[in-house]
Amino acid sequence: MEHAILGAGAIGGLVGAALASLGESVTVLVRPERLAGYPPDLSVERPSGAITAPAKAAATLTNPVDVLWIATKTYQLKTALQAVQSSPRYIVPLLNGVDHIELLREHFGHDRVLPATIRVEAEKIAPGRFVQRSPFVNLSLAASAEQVLGAIVARLRDLGFTCGFVQNEQTLLWSKLCFLGPLALVTSASGMNKGEIYADPEWKRKLISASAEACAVARASGAEVEAAQIQAIFDGLPPGMRSSMQKDLAAGRQLELDAIGGAIVRGGERYGIDVSTAAALMAAIRTKAAA
Secondary structure, three states: OEEEEEOOOHHHHHHHHHHHHOOOEEEEEOOHHHOOOOOOEEEEEOOOOOEEEEOEEEOOEOOOOOEEEEOOOHHHHHHHHHHEOOOOOEEEEOOOOOOHHHHHHHHHOHHHEOOEEEEOOEEEEEOOEEEEOOOOOEEEEEHHHHHHHHHHHHHHHHOOOEEEEEOOHHHHHHHHHHHHHHHHHHHHHHOOOHHHHHHOHHHHHHHHHHHHHHHHHHHHOOOOOOHHHHHHHHHHOOOOOOOHHHHHHHHOOOOOHHHHHHHHHHHHHHHOOOOHHHHHHHHHHHHHHHO
């Protein structure tokens, strides 16, 4: 199949390299000023071993592709879509939050957008060069994607990806946000990694409280999510794990605070659910970002 990657950061690079290593045709969309020096191969350092595979680079997507994987930051999405000048058969967004699905379906059409989420700690270390820091890559896709991507997903499992198809799209999207939201908010507000948070009773309490708030909003939104399930995921995380938002805050980069924390707080307001922990954590992060 022909694949294109919109968003050549850590997630896009990891997915693109994995697909290319399976022999799939991959085109990475990059900014025009970076095109000339972009390497001919994508490479990812992984705990299970490095992978390197050839991929094309382009500034715009003018030829139709079978699958467009979108891995931009949420605040970059509208601008980044200007590089897509053809009509992909299917679009698989791997963005954080929940609000981007409606935007993409308005842009491309409802049935062509196949919602998905990915959980992994990864970083871009240079153009075309990436590192996977967590021992896991969890890729979940809407059940509507199984007919199109079932064979590729099976091959990604051979690379160590944990993959699954989820019938309820709200469950798919909110399961990720109920994990990512509290973790991103607490790590960013505290400056601590997972192990340090667990060793500090007050910060661990805030993590559990924020998780409970997110799960309550998720259930009100139609998702089947339980706080105990999310807590078990937190318990199993490596002690040194940090969130992408935490890293962005430390580096002075723009944050996905509205997409990640804002979705929880807006949902709380919509359904009359107490989300005071999430709101307080967001306020603390805004203060740190402005300092």
